Amino acid sequence: MIKKKSADHSKKPYVRLIGRRGDIKIYSVDGAYVRTRIDEEFTNFGQHYRFHFIPEDEFWLDKEGSPDEARFFIDHLLVEHRLMKHKTSYDEAIRRADLAERAERRRSRDMSKAMHGGALPDPKTVHRRLLKALESGVKVWLVDGRLVRSAFDIDFTEGGHEHVYEFVPRNEVWIDDDVTQVERGFVILHELHERNLMAKGMSYSKAHEDSSKIEYHCRHHPDELHDALAEEGWE
DSSP states (O other), rough: OOOOOOOOOOOOTTEEEEEEEEETTEEEEOHHHHHHHTTTTOEEEEEEETTTSSTEEEEETTSSGGGGGGHHHHHHHHHHHHHHEEEEEEEHHEEEEEHHHHHHHHHHSSHHHHTTTTOOOOGGGGEEEEEOOTTTSEEEEOOOHHHHHTTTTTOOOEEEEEEOOTTSSSTTEEEESSSSHHHHHHHHHHHHHHHOOOOOOTTTHHHHHHHHHHHHHHHOGGGGGGHHHHHHTTT
């Protein structure tokens, strides 16, 4: 009998064990390391049946995720993992996992914070700090990622703009405050590049693919990030 090799939790990307749910071990991991060295599509969290590099009995939560969102992400992962383990498609599993996560978010007071007296959430309530106003008229805002996910779109991750998210005001790019300073430049590059391509008529899928390539390149050649940002209007 061949013994299955276990993951070495003393090495990257592991940061620390933060909990257990049954047989599932929940780890805080270095998301920047995962996105640079393993898979640039890894976001706030993941499980084996979505990201096969994650061991089957583990959930990974990006260490930069807001600690007060962990319970939302874990509830999501429990549903997604269980369904996909039993051969449910990813699309159906994530739909049902999103329902579970939304129910938990509704029990929080997030929505009331975003309403600002209106019938619909107010985009201005998520603004935290203006990062830069570009000469083109585009404003890049650092936003409250948790509030965006609770009030607008549960799948919002890292950043976005009005050509992808209808709730983002015209000429704004939003950067999730979960993104650390170390990674922020790469995410800004991705979002500006993607927005500029889509403003010229390119489809989201092609613009996202092209933006992921340039982001990946700069993550491995950080000395080129400044010039790449300048080409997108960040000067």
